[in-house]
Amino acid sequence: TNSQSSHKPCYHGKLSVMPSYEIEIKSLLGASEKATALRVRMQEIDPAMQTLGSNKQLNHYFIGGDTGELYRNASSYLDGAAREQLEHIVRAGKDVSVRTRQRDDIVLLVAKAAVDDTTSANGIARIEFESVFPVVLDELDALVRSAGFDYQAKWSREREEYACRGTTICLDKNAGFGYLAEFERIVTDEQDVVVPSDGLHFRKPADHFVARIP
Numbered sequence: 001t002n003s004q005s006s007h008k009p010c011y012h013g014k015l016s017v018m019p020s021y022e023i024e025i026k027s028l029l030g031a032s033e034k035a036t037a038l039r040v041r042m043q044e045i046d047p048a049m050q051t052l053g054s055n056k057q058l059n060h061y062f063i064g065g066d067t068g069e070l071y072r073n074a075s076s077y078l079d080g081a082a083r084e085q086l087e088h089i090v091r092a093g094k095d096v097s098v099r100t101r102q103r104d105d106i107v108l109l110v111a112k113a114a115v116d117d118t119t120s121a122n123g124i125a126r127i128e129f130e131s132v133f134p135v136v137l138d139e140l141d142a143l144v145r146s147a148g149f150d151y152q153a154k155w156s157r158e159r160e161e162y163a164c165r166g167t168t169i170c171l172d173k174n175a176g177f178g179y180l181a182e183f184e185r186i187v188t189d190e191q192d193v194v195v196p197s198d199g200l201h202f203r204k205p206a207d208h209f210v211a212r213i214p
Helices: 032-045 067-077 080-092 137-145 207-211
Strands: 002-005 021-030 050-064 094-103 106-114 126-132 149-164 167-174 178-187
Touching (some): 021 032, 032 149, 050 137, 067 094
Antiparallel strands (some): 002 021, 050 094, 149 167
């Protein structure tokens, strides 16, 4: 099962004021044998493949709420660059999706917004905000809920991260449905995202690489 969306690379990059667009293709692998086959195949395709790391995550998704109020509640925790990026998503994005995440011992607020006619949850092109908060996960959840948001879903995953042929690949072991692979790139120019009617393509195509992954 494959889905296409746009997403910031799954490793935690430096926050930038410049809007960024995440491009993502997801594939449900399920069994551990398929995850092993993917690791082997990546190494065959790219002997210079790098292991970026691994982590454990708790992810909380929210629905409803007032993104403007969330921005006001969160601003005191953010520096100028982060405030500007979150404000850009609130003002310019469509269908903003709000999440909190604990990655190992780090707690983050994540907001994603569609920039096309798809959704922020599974869109083709999205802009994303992600910032570390100096609180525990329950406290960040309370801050989000104070802006009128309610819980939508909670789940845990164990993530492995790789760099292969210019693409970030995240291999997730998700509680409840096994392994999921995410193939991700990030661009800063919306013109570098081409979305034809039959699916997703990069201007510098990565589909030839993805197609060779069994």
